[in-house]
Amino acid sequence: MRSVPMGIAEVMPTPKQMDLSTEQTVLVDHSWRVADESDAIDIGTKFAEAFCIGMNDAPNEVALRRDSSLGAEEYRLEIAPGRIEVAAAHRPGFMHALATISQLRNGPLLPVGTISDRPRLPLRGLQLMVEKIYQFNEEQILSLIRSAARHKLNALLIEFGDRFPFEAPHEAVASPSALTRQQLRRIVDEARDLGLEIIPLVQCIGHLEWLLQHEEYADLREENEARAQFCPLNERAVTVWGELTEQVVESIGGGERVHVGGDETRQLGVCPKCAARVAEAGKGRLYADHVNRVCEWLDQRGMAPIIWDDILCAHPETMGYLHEAAQVMYWDYWTTQNPSPLLVARGSNAGAVVYDERWNSEWAGELPEITRRTLDRFARPANxxxxxxxxxxxxxxxxLGDQFPRHVPAMPYIEYYQARGRVVYGAPTCSGNHSFWHTLPDLQRHVENIKTFADRCIETRAAGMITSAWYNRSPELLHLGIVATAEFSW
Incomplete structure (x- = not known):
C-alpha cells in the first residue's frame, strides 16, 4: 500500500524510503547554483538546465556528490533550506534522482525531506515493436523513450524488421515506412543520453516474413507457403542474418546484448533435408545447431545472445545442446497470480496453456475475476x-511445487533455466494475446501479468524483465506498460 502525504506528488516508481514534509518547501531560484562533484559526464549540466540555474558562486547549492558505497543505480536525495544534496555512485543514479526531482517539483518549489532509492531488478525495460506497430513514428518513439527514462527503466528491446534502413547488399528489404538514418540516429542518441540500453532484436530463424517474401531470399526459405522461416540447414541463412545484424548493431553503436528471437518456429523440420535431420536427431538438435551458429557469431564479437524460451520449453532436449553463451528470455502472457491455477505447458500432451479441470467443478468460484476470465479465454481444462x-x-x-495440480508457482521455469546455468529475463506483456476489457485492450490482465512476473523475477534474482508489446495499437497505450513495469520492477 502506497503511503504518500497529502500535497506530495506520487513519485513513480515508488521510492524505497521517502520522508518529505507537507509544510516546508525550498524555492530554487537564481540564488542557487550547481556544485558538481559527481565525476559523471554532463550530469552537472543536466541539473543546471533542469533547475534553470548556473554553476557560479550563488549562496545556495545543489550539490552532486559521488558516493562509491552506493549501488550502480542507487541514489540519495536530501532537500533542505539552502542545500540540496544528491549522492550516487554512477551516472544512472544521478539520472534517477533527477527523474524523481522532476516528479516532485511544483514549479521552482521542492518539499523538504529525504529519499533513499534503488531498483530491485538490474535490467528493466520495454519492447518497441517498430516492425509491426506501423503507427510508430520518430516523435512517438522519442516520447516513449523519455517516458521510460522518467520512470527509471534502463533498457529498450527494439525489433525493427523491415523498418530498419538497410543498405547494400540488403537495401531491397527496407520497407517504404522504414526509418531514415537521421531519424534512427536521433532515437539512438536520445536513448543513450537518457541512460537506456538499446537491445536490438533480429530474428534468426522464424517471423521473417518481411525478409523471405523477397525472391532474392527464396533459397533461404524452409517452405514456400508461409515464407516466414529460414531453413536451419541452409548455411547462407546465418551469413545473411549476420549481415543484417551487423548493420543494426553498427547503427546503435554496438552493445552488450542482441536478442536473436527464435520463437514460434512452426515450420521447423518441414523441408525434406530438415525432415530427415529431425528423424535422425530430433527437432531440438536441428533448432539448437542453427541457433548455436548465430550465438557463436555474437559471442565472437563480445555480445551476449538472448533467445525466447518457448522452443526450449517445448523441446527440453535443446537445453543439452544450446550454446553456453545463450541467455533466456522467458515469456508468459497469461499468468496473473502467484500461485497460479494456470500452467503454460509447452510440449506437454495436454496443450500449451492449461489448468486442472476441477477449477470448473469442485473449486469453481474460488478464483479472482481476472484469472477466471483468462482461463476461460485462453486455457484448456485437463487432468x-x-x-x-x-x-x-x-x-x-x-x-511445479507442492500445491500441484491445484496451483503451481507463477512462472515456474525461471528456476528450471537457472538450474541449467542460464541467465534469465522475464517477459510479461502490455499488449499481447487478444482479450479485451470494455472494448479496450485487456489492461487489467496486462497489469496483473506484469506485476506477477516482476515479483517472481525479484524473488528468483533473475537478470531483469522486459515487457513486450506486439500489436499495432495506439502507441500511447504503451505508456501504461512503462509505468507498470517501472513500478513493479523498481
Missing part, C-alpha cells in the same frame, strides 16, 4: 496429473 504426459512431468515436475 493435469495424467494428461500432461510422462515426458513433460519427468522434466518439469520438480518445479
Amino acid at each position: 493435469l496429473e495424467s494428461d500432461l504426459g510422462e515426458a513433460y512431468l519427468d522434466t518439469y515436475r520438480e518445479y
